[in-house]
Amino acid sequence: MPQTQGDPVEVPNHGSSKGFRVHRMTANRWELVRTPQGWKIKRRTLRQLDGSEPARKILRQAIAS
Known part of the structure; x- marks a missing residue:
């Protein structure tokens, strides 16, 4: 749970593994x-x-355009 008081903080949104994963x-x-x-x-x-x-x-429509 984030603290509700104090200076603003940036929190990176990185997973626990290196690289990337395609979800969709x-x-x-x-x-x-x-x-x-x-x-x-x-x-x-x-x-x-x-x-x-x-x-x-x-995808066919994209190629035909």
Whole structure:
């Protein structure tokens, strides 16, 4: 439990092992539209890269673009 009084302290967020571990891989696709006020996000699609058909589809769309 952090102390509630005293000077501010920075606490690094490091695990106990060296290196890194991948917990989740995702791909996302942003669809934008131009408006009089500038570019706006129309849709964001996020897929976990788990080998499923929706995951493969979003990657195929990226390659085809």
